[in-house]
Amino acid sequence: MANLYDSAYDLEKAIRESVEFNELKTAFQAVMNNPTSRKMFEDFRNTQMELQQKQMQGLNITEQEVENARKIVELVQQHEGIANLMEKEQRLNVVINELSQIITKPLEELYGGQ
Amino acid sequence: MANLYDSAYDLEKAIRESVEFNELKTAFQAVMNNPTSRKMFEDFRNTQMELQQKQMQGLNITEQEVENARKIVELVQQHEGIANLMEKEQRLNVVINELSQIITKPLEELYGGQ
Ligand SMILES: [Ca+2]
Numbered sequence: 001m002a003n004l005y006d007s008a009y010d011l012e013k014a015i016r017e018s019v020e021f022n023e024l025k026t027a028f029q030a031v032m033n034n035p036t037s038r039k040m041f042e043d044f045r046n047t048q049m050e051l052q053q054k055q056m057q058g059l060n061i062t063e064q065e066v067e068n069a070r071k072i073v074e075l076v077q078q079h080e081g082i083a084n085l086m087e088k089e090q091r092l093n094v095v096i097n098e099l100s101q102i103i104t105k106p107l108e109e110l111y112g113g114q
Numbered sequence: 115m116a117n118l119y120d121s122a123y124d125l126e127k128a129i130r131e132s133v134e135f136n137e138l139k140t141a142f143q144a145v146m147n148n149p150t151s152r153k154m155f156e157d158f159r160n161t162q163m164e165l166q167q168k169q170m171q172g173l174n175i176t177e178q179e180v181e182n183a184r185k186i187v188e189l190v191q192q193h194e195g196i197a198n199l200m201e202k203e204q205r206l207n208v209v210i211n212e213l214s215q216i217i218t219k220p221l222e223e224l225y226g227g228q
């Protein structure tokens with residue numbers, strides 16, 4: 001019987017060595033190494049997090065805020081480096097979601113099987 | 115380089131074979147096999163999910179609903195089988211959270227390291 005934590009560390013290592021993670025890392029570092037793209041990306045991130053938090057707290061999001069967010073998304077999508085970073089994030093997210101579905105299968109079967 | 119999905123399936127197997135998962139399974143089946151405890155547990159679950167959904171949607175939760183939820187929690191905590199099930203759930207949750215922290219370390223390092 002494999003140890004739970006050994007198995008988790010093996011998976012962590014596999015993620016760290018995966019093509020998807022390393023492509024993300026490269027894309028992230030390219031954006032971070034350029035002050036302009038870094039600031040643009042951080043503004044984008046902060047705006048997204050603020051809106052998410054408001055949504056989770058059930059707070060009102062103004063038309064102005066929606067419009068601002070839309071503009072920032074448009075801006076970052078036109079930036080090649082950030083668009084690339086977002087694509088790599090998306091790809092790794094797909095993988096992580098698939099891994100997560102595999103791992104939580106025992107629980108899903110237990111609670112879904114009744 | 116270990117394959118990502120092989121590693122995830124190994125971890126899934128380790129979870130399935132773990133003491134914590136098997137204790138939860140036993141506790142869950144004991145509750146489900148008794149119509150009274152099963153109904154009590156399902157009422158509890160449904161009440162919790164309803165409140166969580168309302169919270170996530172930013173909807174108002176009435177005093178009556180809070181009071182109802184409190185009574186149901188009190189009731190299930192006095193039921194030995196359900197109290198045991200909730201303890202086993204709690205224990206597996208702790209393990210799953212620890213595993214999740216291990217697995218997401220590469221991403222945390224990447225985004226936290228700047
Ligand atoms: Ca790829």
Ligand SMILES: [Ca+2]
Nearest residue numbers: 133134137205
């Ligand atoms: Ca135990």
